[in-house]
Amino acid sequence: MNKTQIQHSLLLFLTAVIWGTAFVAQSVGMDYVGPFTFLCTRSFIGGAALLPVIAFMDRQKSEEARLEEKKPENRKVLIRGGILCGLALCFASAFQQYGILFTTVGKAGFITACYIVLVPIAGIFFGKRCGINVWIGVILAVGGLYCLCITETLRIGTGDILVFICAFLFAAHILIIDHFTPYVDGVKMSCIQFFVCGIVAGIGMLVLEQPDISDILMAWQSILYAGLLSSGVGYTLQIVGQKGLNPTVASLIMSLESVVSVLAGLLILHQTLSGREALGCVLMFAAIVLAQLPRREKVS
Numbered sequence: 001m002n003k004t005q006i007q008h009s010l011l012l013f014l015t016a017v018i019w020g021t022a023f024v025a026q027s028v029g030m031d032y033v034g035p036f037t038f039l040c041t042r043s044f045i046g047g048a049a050l051l052p053v054i055a056f057m058d059r060q061k062s063e064e065a066r067l068e069e070k071k072p073e074n075r076k077v078l079i080r081g082g083i084l085c086g087l088a089l090c091f092a093s094a095f096q097q098y099g100i101l102f103t104t105v106g107k108a109g110f111i112t113a114c115y116i117v118l119v120p121i122a123g124i125f126f127g128k129r130c131g132i133n134v135w136i137g138v139i140l141a142v143g144g145l146y147c148l149c150i151t152e153t154l155r156i157g158t159g160d161i162l163v164f165i166c167a168f169l170f171a172a173h174i175l176i177i178d179h180f181t182p183y184v185d186g187v188k189m190s191c192i193q194f195f196v197c198g199i200v201a202g203i204g205m206l207v208l209e210q211p212d213i214s215d216i217l218m219a220w221q222s223i224l225y226a227g228l229l230s231s232g233v234g235y236t237l238q239i240v241g242q243k244g245l246n247p248t249v250a251s252l253i254m255s256l257e258s259v260v261s262v263l264a265g266l267l268i269l270h271q272t273l274s275g276r277e278a279l280g281c282v283l284m285f286a287a288i289v290l291a292q293l294p295r296r297e298k299v300s
């Protein structure tokens with residue numbers, strides 16, 4: 001691994017730390033505001049944070065590249081991708097926000113990380129085969145979820161169900177991004193998705209909640225962290241850090257957000273895990289790592 005790859009790996013690790021600790025910000029912020037209010041405000045902050053990044057990157061592009069992006073057909077693809085990503089992100093984040101109200105940030109982090117196992121499985125429907133390591137990972141993930149979510153009375157918690165739905169929606173979000181990023185500027189599409197997410201969440205906020213500016217100001221630190229760092233900085237670091245790295249290695253590094261979420265919950269919120277839940281975390285992390293291992297090609 002050369003110096004540039006090491007630097008990019010460190011950027012992705014920083015991304016995982018930011019995303020993992022954002023679970024704490026989400027939990028604390030909702031002590032003051034509703035899930036849609038939190039999601040709406042953080043999304044607009046995230047979108048606004050990317051505007052200067054886009055302006056800077058545009059100045060680095062050649063005139064030919066800028067003219068290519070301005071073509072109507074290319075702009076339509078960018079807008080379509082941003083809208084679809086924004087809708088997927090909004091619904092995924094909404095289920096996650098509501099789920100965190102009823103479960104710990106550590107469990108939420110690991111259950112959300114199921115998307116790393118779900119994505120290759122979903123790829124089967126698009127003609128992409130899964131290796132044996134993925135199927136073993138699925139079995140481990142099911143066992144991990146059982147330890148994390150099923151209580152001694154065999155009842156699944158409401159928060160666990162909501163976060164598990166969120167994992168499916170984040171898997172869809174990743175597949176949408178995978179489809180559009182070869183054709184569009186990833187940072188611009190992220191910016192559009194944040195504003196779309198903010199608008200849709202804003203509708204939910206006005207219909208289902210009673211937003212109050214004083215409550216929003218009480219939660220300003222959590223909202224700013226989730227919006228500026230988790231959304232704006234986190235997604236930008238992901239895009240920059242993934243360049244020049246094997247996508248398998250990149251995904252593996254970013255999956256550490258689930259571990260960070262547990263540590264953050266323990267250290268900051270003083271939340272605890274039972275031995276059974278700790279075993280679930282170990283099984284889930286093993287599943288995440290195994291699902292990302294490259295498949296060995298057959299030698300003809």
